[in-house]
Amino acid sequence: EAQVTQNPRYLITVTGKKLTVTCSQNMNHEYMSWYRQDPGLGLRQIYYSMNVEVTDKGDVPEGYKVSRKEKRNFPLILESPSPNQTSLYFCASRPQDRDGEQYFGPGTRLTVT
Amino acid sequence: GENVEQHPSTLSVQEGDSAVIKCTYSDSASNYFPWYKQELGKRPQLIIDIRSNVGEKKDQRIAVTLNKTAKHFSLHITETQPEDSAVYFCAASRGRDDKIIFGKGTRLHILP
Numbered sequence: 597e598a599q600v601t602q603n604p605r606y607l608i609t610v611t612g613k614k615l616t617v618t619c620s621q622n623m624n625h626e627y628m629s630w631y632r633q634d635p636g637l638g639l640r641q642i643y644y645s646m647n648v649e650v651t652d653k654g655d656v657p658e659g660y661k662v663s664r665k666e667k668r669n670f671p672l673i674l675e676s677p678s679p680n681q682t683s684l685y686f687c688a689s690r691p692q693d694r695d696g697e698q699y700f701g702p703g704t705r706l707t708v709t
Numbered sequence: 710g711e712n713v714e715q716h717p718s719t720l721s722v723q724e725g726d727s728a729v730i731k732c733t734y735s736d737s738a739s740n741y742f743p744w745y746k747q748e749l750g751k752r753p754q755l756i757i758d759i760r761s762n763v764g765e766k767k768d769q770r771i772a773v774t775l776n777k778t779a780k781h782f783s784l785h786i787t788e789t790q791p792e793d794s795a796v797y798f799c800a801a802s803r804g805r806d807d808k809i810i811f812g813k814g815t816r817l818h819i820l821p
Contacts, residue, residue, distance in 0.1 A: 627805070638715070638798055638813035639745075639753065654808045686752060692805060697743070700752040 598623045600701035602687050608707045609677060617672045617704050619687030625699075626692030628670035629654070630662065632683040633703075639686070645670055646692055677708040711736040713801050715812025723820050728789055730815045732799035733781040739801040742782045744773060747796045747814075756797075757784070786817075794819045 600621045609615055621628065629644040631654075641654030645664040659681055661673040670689075674681060684705050688698040712735040722728045734742075743758035759766045759773045759782065766773050770789075775782040786793055796816050802809040 629809075631811075636718075636813060639800075639811040641808050641810070644808055652808065655810065696758065697755040698809075700754070702752055 598699070600687055600689055600699050602685075602701040602704050604704060605702060606705050608709065610709055611678055612676050615674050615677060615706075617674075617685060617687075617706070619670045619672065619701060620668050621670075621687075621689040621699070622668065623689060623691075623699065624667065625689035626667070627698075628664070628687065628689045629698065630660070630670070630672045631686045631688065632656065632681075633686060634683050642672070642685075677706075679708050682706060682708050711739075711801070711810050713799060713810045713812040715799050715815055717815060718813065719816045719818070721818040721820055722789055724789055724791060726789055728784075728786045728793070728817055730784045730797055730799070730817070731781060732783070732801075732812050733779075734801040734810070735780070736801065736803065736810075737780065738803050739780075740804055741802045742773070742775060743800050743802075743809075744784050745798045745800070745811075747798065749795070753798060789819050791819050791821070793817060 603618045626647045630642040631639045640656045643662040645651045686703050687701040690698045714733045740761035745753040746756045747753040757773050759775050770787045772785045796814045798814050799812040
């Protein structure tokens with residue numbers, strides 16, 4: 597089944613404790629992206645990657661890191677999480693040769709206390 | 710920076726009536742405009758999109774119109790049904806190699 601998976605789905609952590617949210621897709625998509633969703637603010641793009649070893653900042657990259665060592669994986673790293681990073685995070689992917697439909701993962705709800 | 714404004718933030722319509730959601734964008738280089746639907750507790754899913762070389766696109770009860778001169782685009786849902794209740798997001802992008810900017814969303818309620 598073609599899909600985007602994220603882990604963990606739910607995470608409660610404390611300020612300053614490094615964490616990684618994994619994202620994996622099995623559709624051989626070149627383009628992958630991370631978003632955060634906050635009430636009243638919609639979806640905001642954090643980082644995106646057009647292919648292996650190529651990453652670019654989205655609208656709200658501060659406080660986040662990403663890496664793209666393999667085509668299927670695009671982990672989101674929070675080196676020192678803060679309470680303002682409490683949010684719902686979505687990973688998404690699509691083929692590079694089209695600017696069309698992005699396939700979203702199920703989301704990761706992160707709480708930083 | 711680039712911006713996408715979406716209105717209204719909340720919309721209630723009687724079942725069977727039409728719903729219209731409007732978006733404006735700031736970047737004149739934007740050429741791709743998707744609309745996503747997000748049901749409660751679920752992930753966003755593409756429902757329709759339009760590219761800048763087209764003024765209107767329809768898919769059954771859903772249509773999108775684009776006015777490049779005015780830099781705005783709209784989602785039209787006709788004969789609304791209970792399953793249309795969701796949050797709808799518009800977005801704008803310069804194309805496949807660029808970032809995408811989403812609007813803040815419209816919560817659509819279909820009243821029985």
